[in-house]
Amino acid sequence: MSTVLERSAAFASRARELTPGGVHSNVRLSAPSIFFERGEGAWLYDVDGRDYVDYLLGQGPNFLGHAPARVNDAVAAEARRGSVFGANHVLENEAGELFLDTVGWAERVRFGVTGTESDQAALRLARAATGRTKFVRFAGTYHGWLDNVLMTMVDGKPAPGSAGQLPHGIAESYVLAFNDAAALEATLAEHDDIAAVIVEPVMFNNGAIPPAEGFLAEVRRLCDAHGVVLIFDEVITGFRVALGGAAERFGVRPDLAVYGKAMAGGWPVSALAGSAELMDLFAGGVVHAGTFNGSVPACAAVIASLRALREDPPYERLEAYGASLMRSIVEIGGDHGLPLRAQGLPMAFHVSFGDPAPVRDYAGLAGLDLDRYAAFSHTLADHGVWVAGRGIWYVSAAHADKELAATLERFAAAAAQAGA
Numbered sequence: 001m002s003t004v005l006e007r008s009a010a011f012a013s014r015a016r017e018l019t020p021g022g023v024h025s026n027v028r029l030s031a032p033s034i035f036f037e038r039g040e041g042a043w044l045y046d047v048d049g050r051d052y053v054d055y056l057l058g059q060g061p062n063f064l065g066h067a068p069a070r071v072n073d074a075v076a077a078e079a080r081r082g083s084v085f086g087a088n089h090v091l092e093n094e095a096g097e098l099f100l101d102t103v104g105w106a107e108r109v110r111f112g113v114t115g116t117e118s119d120q121a122a123l124r125l126a127r128a129a130t131g132r133t134k135f136v137r138f139a140g141t142y143h144g145w146l147d148n149v150l151m152t153m154v155d156g157k158p159a160p161g162s163a164g165q166l167p168h169g170i171a172e173s174y175v176l177a178f179n180d181a182a183a184l185e186a187t188l189a190e191h192d193d194i195a196a197v198i199v200e201p202v203m204f205n206n207g208a209i210p211p212a213e214g215f216l217a218e219v220r221r222l223c224d225a226h227g228v229v230l231i232f233d234e235v236i237t238g239f240r241v242a243l244g245g246a247a248e249r250f251g252v253r254p255d256l257a258v259y260g261k262a263m264a265g266g267w268p269v270s271a272l273a274g275s276a277e278l279m280d281l282f283a284g285g286v287v288h289a290g291t292f293n294g295s296v297p298a299c300a301a302v303i304a305s306l307r308a309l310r311e312d313p314p315y316e317r318l319e320a321y322g323a324s325l326m327r328s329i330v331e332i333g334g335d336h337g338l339p340l341r342a343q344g345l346p347m348a349f350h351v352s353f354g355d356p357a358p359v360r361d362y363a364g365l366a367g368l369d370l371d372r373y374a375a376f377s378h379t380l381a382d383h384g385v386w387v388a389g390r391g392i393w394y395v396s397a398a399h400a401d402k403e404l405a406a407t408l409e410r411f412a413a414a415a416a417q418a419g420a
Contacts, residue, residue, distance in 0.1 A: 007047040011035040027059070030374065030389050032381040039066030041398035044386055052386040053407045055393040060236055060348075063262035064308060065398025071265030074304035075297045084295050091299035098306050099263075099271060104244045105253045108279035110272045111294040111302070115235035115260040116144030118270040119198070121288045122256045123148075125278050126196035126229035128286045135196040136187060136228075138178040140362025142205035143198060143233055148172045153362065177361040178203050179211065181218040188226040196256075197223055198231040201246030205236070207365050208344025208392060216252040223255075229278065232257040235270070239263050240347055243309060265308075267301035314397035315347075321404060322346025322395045330356075332412050336419035341368075342393075350391045376418055383414040 012033040015022035021029050035047045042065055044052045057063070064071065078091065092111075099109050112118045123135060139158070143149040147169035150161040158175040160167050174191065176183045178199075188194060201216060203209040223230040231254060238245040238259035247253055256274035263269060272288075273279070282288050292298070326342040326349055333340030341356045342349050353376075354368035374389040385407055387393055 005034060005046065005048045005050070008033060008035045011047060032378050034381065041065040041067075042396055042400075042403045050384065052381070052384045053399075053403050053410065054386045055395065055407075056386050056388050057394040057396055058266060059388070060240075060261040060394050061264070061268075062266045063240055063394075063396055064265045064305060065396045066266065068265050068305075068308070068398075070308055071267070071301055071304040075267065075300045078300035079297050082296055084292060086291075089294075089296055089299070091296060091303065092294050095294075095299035095302045098303055100273070102239075102243060102306050102310065103247065103257075103259075103273060105247050106257065106273035107276040108274060110279065110282060110288060111298060112270040112272065112288075112290055113268050113292050113298075114144075115233070115258055115270050116146060116149075117290065118258040118260070118272040119143045119149065119231075119233060119235075120146060121272050122231045122258055122274075123196060123198065124288070125256060125272075125274075125281055125286060126231065128281050129229060129278055130195040130227065132193050132195035134172055134174065134191070134193045135198055136174045136176060136184065136194055137198050138200075138203070138362075139175050140178060140206035140209075140365070141198075141200045141203055141233065151175070156363070177363065178209060179215050179360045181215055181222070184219060185222055188222055188228065194226070194228050196229040196231050198233055200233045200235075201237050201250060201252075202241065202345065202348075203362070204344070204348050204350075204392060206362055206390075207359050208348060208350035209359055209361065209364075210345065211250065212360065216246075216250050220252050220254075229256060230254045234258060235260040236262075236348065239306075239309060241345055242315060243313060263305060264298065264301035265305040267298060269298040269302055271302075317400075318347040318395050318397070320346070321399055322349060325393070325395070325404060325407065328408050329411065332408065332415050335412075336415040338415055338419050340415075347395050349393050351387075351393055352391045376414070379414045379418050380411065383410045383417075385410050385414065 012022055023029055036044050037047050038045050042054055044054045096109050100106055139153050147166045151158050151170050152161045158170050174187050220230055234245045234257045239262040242249040258272050260270040323346045329342050330340055339353050341354055342351050344350050352368045352370055352373045359365055373391055377387050377389040380387055
């Protein structure tokens with residue numbers, strides 16, 4: 001499709017004069033330069049009058065769809081009474097009680113603003129509790145953009161993920177392959193300076209790679225055996241893969257877990273939850289601060305979103321919708337000579353070109369043609385399907401039959417163009 005988006009082009013030109021690269025987050029640099037004026041449900045509408053079925057969902061937070069009235073109305077009503085007091089307010093306990101009752105396993109919760117900062121708070125707690133300094137992580141997982149966690153792999157070895165990043169930051173961690181419990185066992189046996197193991201229970205940020213059968217349970221056992229704090233980074237999995245997140249879906253209880261994205265209907269809120277023994281260290285000598293932590297709008301958004309998920313759980317619908325979509329993507333690709341593959345869970349999965357065999361870890365992604373898919377994502381945008389160039393597709397509670405029909409029609413048109 002050769003449609004020129006004139007108004008988006010004008011906005012993009014002005015944006016480049018105002019902010020580096022014309023974007024306020026580097027992840028958007030490679031996305032199509034389209035400016036949106038509104039979102040509603042599972043749809044986005046750009047300034048040139050075109051609509052898109054959305055599977056990026058703001059990088060995941062819009063689990064209830066764009067602009068959910070129940071959440072926005074609650075936030076607006078509460079914000080009229082104030083936003084940030086620098087003191088406690090009446091919604092904090094309600095949000096905390098509802099959160100803890102929903103996740104089911106944790107005893108305490110602290111609200112923050114971003115997953116990045118809550119991950120750092122979790123690592124600080126683990127170091128304080130154990131007196132140790134380092135942590136184990138897995139190649140390809142994402143725990144924020146700060147110096148000690150932003151990382152890439154070069155020739156199989158961890159390296160800074162950004163210019164200007166302090167290289168010694170990544171030396172704080174031992175980096176292992178996801179799904180390799182034997183490597184974790186050996187590392188914990190060899191090193192006595194490990195405070196924590198931090199893991200995305202499903203590696204959604206790269207490849208939507210599920211845990212192998214028994215992997216998370218073995219990680220739990222090894223952490224217990226070595227006195228190491230187990231941290232689940234549930235920024236993506238939390239409230240998305242099940243009402244109680246990955247801890248519920250896979251039946252493994254961490255010591256600490258970080259939540260965000262699907263928790264608050266599109267509003268910027270994160271949470272760190274865990275055992276009373278660990279979390280109560282914040283009431284002593286461990287510092288965790290933030291002007292906007294637990295703000296009135298944040299707590300209102302959490303309360304409204306979690307009530308919506310509890311009263312009308314969307315999970316069975318998401319399983320059916322996402323499974324159908326994954327099958328159809330592969331079938332449409334085959335119809336047009338495109339070796340498309342889909343892997344992950346129905347509510348969040350990864351699409352790429354390459355061998356259909358399951359990928360088990362980050363190194364396995366190297367065998368896929370990720371660059372070809374990134375280019376194809378622009379073709380999909382031309383045909384009205386908005387997705388991430390890195391391959392992740394998020395499904396929301398707002399996606400239904402109408403959206404599925406539109407998606408398959410538009411996807412088929414894009415595949416026909418790409419396969420021509």
